[in-house]
Every structure is written in C-alpha cells, then in structure tokens.
Amino acid sequence: MYGVVVKSPRTVLTVVAVCVLLAAMTTLTSYSVTLYRLFCQATGANGTTQRVTTASATQSARDVTVFFDTNVAPGMPWRFVPVQRSVRLHLGQDALVFFEAQNLSGRDITGHATFNVTPDKAGLYFKKIQCFCFTEERLAAGARVQMPVEFFVDPALGTDPSTTDVNEITLSYTFFESKRPAGARNLSRFAAVPPDAAAGGKLFAERCGACHAADRARVGPPLAGVVGRQAGSVAGFPYSAALQAAGFVWDEARLDRWLADPQAEVPGAQMPMRVPEPAARRDLIAYLRILHPGS
Numbered sequence: 001m002y003g004v005v006v007k008s009p010r011t012v013l014t015v016v017a018v019c020v021l022l023a024a025m026t027t028l029t030s031y032s033v034t035l036y037r038l039f040c041q042a043t044g045a046n047g048t049t050q051r052v053t054t055a056s057a058t059q060s061a062r063d064v065t066v067f068f069d070t071n072v073a074p075g076m077p078w079r080f081v082p083v084q085r086s087v088r089l090h091l092g093q094d095a096l097v098f099f100e101a102q103n104l105s106g107r108d109i110t111g112h113a114t115f116n117v118t119p120d121k122a123g124l125y126f127k128k129i130q131c132f133c134f135t136e137e138r139l140a141a142g143a144r145v146q147m148p149v150e151f152f153v154d155p156a157l158g159t160d161p162s163t164t165d166v167n168e169i170t171l172s173y174t175f176f177e178s179k180r181p182a183g184a185r186n187l188s189r190f191a192a193v194p195p196d197a198a199a200g201g202k203l204f205a206e207r208c209g210a211c212h213a214a215d216r217a218r219v220g221p222p223l224a225g226v227v228g229r230q231a232g233s234v235a236g237f238p239y240s241a242a243l244q245a246a247g248f249v250w251d252e253a254r255l256d257r258w259l260a261d262p263q264a265e266v267p268g269a270q271m272p273m274r275v276p277e278p279a280a281r282r283d284l285i286a287y288l289r290i291l292h293p294g295s
C-alpha cells in the first residue's frame with residue numbers, strides 16, 4: 001500500500017465510507033442508464049426514433065394490470081391525463097396506450113417528462129417503449145394532442161423469483177417545463193384532438209349562461225348562429241355604440257380575440273367577461289358553432 005498512510009482508525013473509517021458511497025453512486029448511475037435504455041429506446045439519444053420491435057416477444061398466459069398516473073410540475077400550465085386509467089394484458093403482449101396533453105397557456109411551451117414505475121423491481125421488465133419521455137417536447141399555445149406509448153411487460157417478470165408476486169404495475173409520468181427548449185420535438189406530429197364542443201357547452205353554462213341564451217336576449221344578445229353573423233346586429237338588442245359600429249362578421253379568429261379580451265378587440269364594447277385560457281376559448285367556439293335556436 002505505497003502512498004497511503006493509515007494514521008488512525010478514524011481515517012480508515014472515512015476511507016471505507018467514501019468507498020461505499022462511491023460504489024453506491026456508480027451502481028445508481030449504471031442502473032439509471034439501463035432504465036433509460038429500456039424505457040426510451042424509441043425516442044433515445046441523438047433525436048433518432050427507432051421503431052418499436054415486438055416480434056420476438058413471447059407471450060405468457062399470465063396477466064398483469066398496468067395503471068397509469070400523470071402529474072404536472074407546479075406552475076406548468078398543461079393538462080396531462082391518461083386516456084385510459086389502466087390496461088390488463090398478458091406478459092409479452094404489446095400494448096398501445098395514449099396520454100392526452102393540452103397547453104392551457106397562450107404561449108408555446110416545451111415540456112420534459114420523467115417517469116417511474118412502481119413497484120420499482122418491475123421497472124426492469126418494462127420493455128421497448130415508444131414514448132414521449134426523455135425528449136424535449138413542444139406543445140403550441142392552446143394545442144391538445146394524444147401521445148402514444150407502446151410497451152410490453154417482459155414475460156421474465158413471471159419467472160424472476162423477486163417479481164413473480166407482481167400483478168399490478170403503475171407507470172407514472174410527470175411533465176416539467178423544459179430548461180433546454182432548443183431542439184425540442186414538436187408534439188404536433190401526433191394527432192391533434194379536435195376542439196371539444198361538449199366541453200365548450202359546459203363552459204358556456206358556467207361562464208356565459210348568466211348573460212346569454214341561444215335565442216333570446218338576456219343581459220347579452222342571443223348567440224345561436226353568431227358564427228358568421230354581423231357583429232352587433234340582433235334587432236332590438238341594446239348594444240353598445242362600439243359593437244353596433246364594429247362592421248365585421250364574427251368568425252373563429254374574431255371570436256377568439258373577443259373572448260380573450262372584448263375591450264381590446266372592440267374598444268368601448270360592454271361585455272364584462274374574459275376567457276384567458278386558449279383551450280377553453282377553442283372549446284367554447286366549437287360549441288357556439290353548433291348552438292341552434294331552441295338549444
């Protein structure tokens with residue numbers, strides 16, 4: 001042991017402690033690399049997407065139920081939910097599931113998903129996933145997409161003595177706002193979810209119904225057929241002079257700006273209501289499109 005002078009038992013203890021710590025860190029590091037590979041082969045390093053291969057997987061008669069759990073970091077203005085709460089599948093069976101993300105803010109946002117699996121020991125058997133995790137993902141202001149995740153649970157889960165008792169696995173994702181948005185992929189590559197008129201109907205009841213009905217005047221003018229109608233033109237309704245003189249026809253872009261801030265769109269207008277969330281405006285406008293007299 002040239003060069004190492006052991007001075008006292010305390011020094012020995014310190015050296016041992018440092019070695020143990022180093023060993024623990026090394027193990028952890030290599031473990032997370034393995035997890036990284038297993039989890040995100042499809043969207044892995046260098047931005048290349050490798051297709052998922054499922055051909056070699058053998059199936060077992062044993063079933064496992066996979067639950068999905070989603071979170072967003074505090075202050076991240078995304079809605080992020082699993083489309084299905086769980087799936088039940090045979091070990092080795094390929095599964096395709098979807099997660100829906102919606103940017104509730106008025107600016108493009110790049111997100112970054114982290115994941116974990118419980119119980120931890122099942123993590124090693126989650127295989128060949130096609131996923132949005134480990135890539136920076138950009139979602140345009142107000143956009144809503146459904147993101148696929150493809151995976152199977154390795155049949156070895158059923159033969160490894162430490163995991164034979166596992167019948168349920170929970171896969172959790174958490175989206176954080178990315179610190180490195182440059183080079184992010186665009187989530188628009190996934191199918192956009194169309195505006196949801198039913199959700200818009202609920203919002204209408206909550207936020208507009210006190211003042212508006214489909215075909216009769218209340219505090220505000222009737223709104224059935226408003227898309228494509230001349231602004232301020234319902235006969236007999238006491239519009240502000242500003243809206244009456246606005247001189248445009250309501251289309252989706254106008255309605256979007258009006259709902260975001262009526263006074264900014266038509267200075268002098270008298271609607272005391274704003275809808276700051278782009279996604280809510282999209283759904284509301286989808287509802288206005290199908291709002292008929294008598295509804």
Ligand code: HEC
Pocket residue numbers: 204207208209210211212219220221223226230231232233234238239240242243244255259268269270271272273275284
């Ligand atoms: C507190 C009452 C109130 C609420 C709540 C309200 N509005 Fe209005 N709205 C009005 C008034 C009053 C006007 C007429 C403004 C004017 O004459 O300047 C109006 C006008 C409009 C117009 C223009 C119609 C036309 O004939 O040109 C649209 C479109 C509209 N509102 C949509 C909505 C939607 C959608 C909501 C719900 C998100 C909503 N409003 C919530 C009071 C309200």
